[in-house]
Structures are given as C-alpha cells and as structure tokens.
Amino acid sequence: MYPHQTERLTTALEHDDLAALVATTPANLFYVSGYRSPAPAVDRTTELFAVFAPHGTALVVPAIAAPAVAVELAAADHVVCYGAFADGVGERRDESASRATARLREPVADPAEGLARALDVLGVGRGRVGLDAEGASEATRRRLAERLPSLSLVDGTAALARARAVKGPWELECLARALLIAEEAVNEVLQMLEPGVEERDAATLYEAEVVKRGAEPSATRIAMGERSALPTTPSARALRPGDLVRLEVGCVFKGYYSAVARTAVMGEPTARQEARHAAIQAVEQAAVDAIRHGVTVGAVFDSAIRAVSEVDLPGHERPHVGHGIGLAAAEPPWLVPGGPALLETGMVLRVEAAYFEHGWGGLSVADTVLATAKDARILNRSARGMIVLD
Numbered sequence: 001m002y003p004h005q006t007e008r009l010t011t012a013l014e015h016d017d018l019a020a021l022v023a024t025t026p027a028n029l030f031y032v033s034g035y036r037s038p039a040p041a042v043d044r045t046t047e048l049f050a051v052f053a054p055h056g057t058a059l060v061v062p063a064i065a066a067p068a069v070a071v072e073l074a075a076a077d078h079v080v081c082y083g084a085f086a087d088g089v090g091e092r093r094d095e096s097a098s099r100a101t102a103r104l105r106e107p108v109a110d111p112a113e114g115l116a117r118a119l120d121v122l123g124v125g126r127g128r129v130g131l132d133a134e135g136a137s138e139a140t141r142r143r144l145a146e147r148l149p150s151l152s153l154v155d156g157t158a159a160l161a162r163a164r165a166v167k168g169p170w171e172l173e174c175l176a177r178a179l180l181i182a183e184e185a186v187n188e189v190l191q192m193l194e195p196g197v198e199e200r201d202a203a204t205l206y207e208a209e210v211v212k213r214g215a216e217p218s219a220t221r222i223a224m225g226e227r228s229a230l231p232t233t234p235s236a237r238a239l240r241p242g243d244l245v246r247l248e249v250g251c252v253f254k255g256y257y258s259a260v261a262r263t264a265v266m267g268e269p270t271a272r273q274e275a276r277h278a279a280i281q282a283v284e285q286a287a288v289d290a291i292r293h294g295v296t297v298g299a300v301f302d303s304a305i306r307a308v309s310e311v312d313l314p315g316h317e318r319p320h321v322g323h324g325i326g327l328a329a330a331e332p333p334w335l336v337p338g339g340p341a342l343l344e345t346g347m348v349l350r351v352e353a354a355y356f357e358h359g360w361g362g363l364s365v366a367d368t369v370l371a372t373a374k375d376a377r378i379l380n381r382s383a384r385g386m387i388v389l390d
Helices: 003-016 026-033 063-072 095-104 111-121 138-147 157-165 169-192 199-212 225-229 271-290 297-310
Strands: 020-023 049-053 056-062 078-082 127-131 151-155 216-224 244-253 256-266 322-324 331-334 348-357 361-371 376-378 387-389
Touching (some): 003 020, 003 026, 003 049, 169 199, 169 256, 199 216, 199 244, 225 244, 256 348
Antiparallel strands (some): 322 331
C-alpha cells in the first residue's frame, strides 16, 4: 500500500472513531489490499474482505484464490483463506507456490470465521468496525457478531469513499495515463470517420486502439445523427453528411478509469449545431471555473446552472454536472444541487455538460479536472470545441 492510501484510511478511522475498516466491493478491496479478484464477475455471492486497521492490513479470500493472491503479491500484511481447495498447488517450489501452500495449511470454515481471524490477527477485538454496505451476506454479519461480541458493525461505505476521494501521486499517474489512452484512441476514430462508416465500426476501432495501448475499454458509446440523442450502444447506423457524432468513451488502466465526451459533425455545422455546442461548452466551463479546494459541490452545480440561464439551451435539466472518477467510472463526490460536500485538493472530477433533442440529435462535452488549492486543472489534452470532419 502506498503511503497516501495509508494516510487517507487512517484519517477515515479517526474521523468516524473506527477500530478497523472492512472493504468488500472490488474497488475498495483493491484500494485497501492491491488485490483485484475476478471472483465477483463470475459469482457475485463470493465474499472477499480487505481489512485496514492501525496495526496493518489483512485479506480474506476463498482458498481457491490463494495461488492467485500469492502470485500477484497483494499488498496485505496477512492473508486468511476460507473453505476447501480442490486443486493442488503442484510440486514446484518457487516463491509463489510456497506462499500459496503456507496459506492453505490452515483454512477456516467460512467467510465469517475468516474475517474474525483477520480482525484477531490485527488486534481488533472491540470497538466499531466500518463494513462496506455491499459484499457481506447477512449470515456472515450475524456469525461475526456471535464470534466477536465486543465489536459493533457499522456502515463504513462513506468512510471508504472519503478515503478514496483524494488521489495520491501514483493514482494521478494512472488516471492521466488512462485519459491519454482514451483520447489517443478517439483521435484514431476521428481520422477514419467519413460517410458510410457505421457506429459499430467506429466503436470497434476505438476499443482495438485502447487494447493496443495496454488498457481495457469501458462503456463505449458512439452515436450518429438522430441517434446521438440516445443513451444507446453502437449500431449499424451509418454516418451521413451533416450528422452529429457523439462520442462518450472511456477505458481502464491499472484499475483506474477515464471518461471522455466529445462531439463532431460530418461537414460544416449548421448555425443551430454550433450554437448548441457553444452553449454546453460554456456551461461546462462555468462548472470548471467554480472548482477549487473548499468549495461545496452544490456551489459548482449552481455555477453551471447560472450559465444555462445565459445561453440558449431550451428545456435543459440535469440532475448533476459531474462526479468523481478513479477506481470507479463514477464515484463521490457528486456535483449535485444543494450538495454540502466540500471539494479538496487532489480530488479528480469528471465535469460534463450535454444537450439532447430526440429526433434532432445530441451533443456532449466532458473533461477530467484536478481540484487544487486555487482552481481546477484540466487533465485532458484534446480540444473541447466541436470537431468538424472533412
């Protein structure tokens, strides 16, 4: 675990008067332990825990995951396995096999006993323990309460979210790289767009370019013409002269997400297309201009809405104008009306503005910004204006 994560999690413990935090969701599990398990994608009922306490960290996994944990060198100080493991670890005696064998010698019976042992080894026998709202079954919670009656289980979701909200240097590097990959892939798509190209052709190229650069595609949405107003997946709709092209795409690099939104037009834009795009760009810029340390998320939203009143965006209503981005594509803080949460230096936000008119088309722009003590620094390298395709 990097020093930044240790500092953020320690502050979370102190803020909520917790003896330990227990992560269960994939993003929180990775944040606390450095372990990214494929198990939830295969079986959502699989229970995994990453425990953070003042005296260290512990990872609780099914015994079948022990070899993978050993090979991937998860950052936890202790690993506890539960359940039976049907496969052997082989006769080889390399370091990872030895670690896996050691962890399989004394598996406990079930997830609750595994979590109890992890808390025991970290010296957490009493006090309040913050547990992710998701990931632990009701049966596990009951058994843990029976096993450690001096503990009080409370909801630790908000504490973990606060810890993750401010990014450290390594996280900022990953986010910047993910963003660069997405923008480079978008540029490749823009170069190939011409009349006759289908939405799905553009999406396929985008995802191939992302993979070529060492990342994984995430939520690829490329829509053309009247379909640019729809929140839909790419189709066989082919590009025509005069069409709007809305590109909302992203990728994942080392667990960290990027998200980019840009709008293009096939040929010279109409006055209406230009005006609508200039309007959403002004709204997004107003939100960006309001971002800095100590400002409430509600104040950022209000700045964007004031800009809406000054431009031509009929019927424009948005539940938010952005949110945090990191180990999830969308995470706290959310830039919502009346939101009291304060922005902090080091928060990374996806700020967005859009306009949709069914039957006509849609436009969107979104950028990733870093909150600093005085302002917001846009991390994107690509231009935000409407892109005119030759």
